[in-house]
Amino acid sequence: MPANLTPQYYAAEENYKSAGSSEEKVKALQEMLQVIPKHKGTEKLQGDIKKKIARLKEESKKKKQTKGFNPFGVEKQGAGQIALAGYPNSGKSSLVGALSRAKVKIAEYPFSTALPIAGMMPYKDTFIQLVDTPPLSVDNVPPGLIGTFKEADALLVVIDVSTADCLEQYEGLLQILHDREVIDISEEGEIIAPLPYMIVANKIDYADARDNLDVMKELVPGLEVFEVSANGPGLEELKERLFHILRIIRVYGKAAGRPADMDRPFILKKGGTVIDFAAQIHKDFPAKLKSALVWGSTRFDGQAVARDYVLEDGDIVELQL
Ligand SMILES: Nc1nc2c(ncn2[C@@H]2O[C@H](COP(=O)(O)OP(=O)(O)OP(=O)(O)O)[C@@H](O)[C@H]2O)c(=O)[nH]1
Ligand SMILES: [Mg+2]
16 A cells, blocks of 8 residues: 655655754654554554664663763764864854754854764765864863764864964864874874864855965965865865765665665775675675675676675665575
8 A cells, every 4th residue: 555655754754864863863753653644554664663763762771871971972873974173163063054954053252162063964865974063272172072083984174264373273183183192193294094084174255265275285285175165165065075085885775676775875885895785784694695786886787796896886786695
């Protein structure tokens, strides 16, 4: 029997997909349950939603019991987690607000963000979790914040280039991150980061921004920064860059004789193989896996590949168990 889902249901489902925390996910699922048309065709779906709510509630209860509450801990959601790091007033909250639907506090005065806040940034058919953070400065490193950075999958270092002290911000931030072992700098001064990261020059729309940036580039040869304004220019390209620094790919599953399930990609690390994909679907699959058929990166659609075939972003995979 067809489910005949309503626009209200799809809107609630969209909220579920973009929810940044377990609490938001539960709220969206409850909303889905409330608006779902109640008839035989949706009984299974209603059951699945109820199960998801129960599981999420159970998980957060366990987490609170075992770990205690850490206000600097941000539960991971989506394809990857990127934490922002920057001096006061550099535009971290504005960037997270512009890229996601997170309810961040943006203010003209510094130190407006007190604790990390997560928001989900839609990118193609997936979501990347951005974490807005309280400001850093050489004399102010909030306790707990270094933990937030170390737990993230990547860092976005935000420099405010509307002011002439942008070089100071750059050097100060790298010093803090290096001293606290979030990133590593070689003896030659080259940055070796255990965490992938990128540097953005924010507020590029300011009149003096380009001059400030040019001076900085002259003083730091080889400096790579991405220019952006939280007010618009560069935001779309920034999304793409953020996806790339996570070094992940999206892979889609397909059952034999059925169309591929393009609704939800599986997320693999770059360099991931068919075996890694099989492990995500079921823990017993890698042992059983013989080969796979792949659409996308292969020369032919539906080409048979070995278990250790390295997948690429957008591939569709049919496992042969
Ligand atoms: N013109 C312009 N203004 C910006 C841009 N980004 C942020 N702002 C403004 O700069 C001020 C500070 O922005 P926030 O996003 O609150 O900065 P923050 O880094 O989160 O500040 P803290 O939480 O205090 O560390 C606000 O008045 C923003 O409107 C930008 O790209 N261009
Ligand atoms: Mg802020």
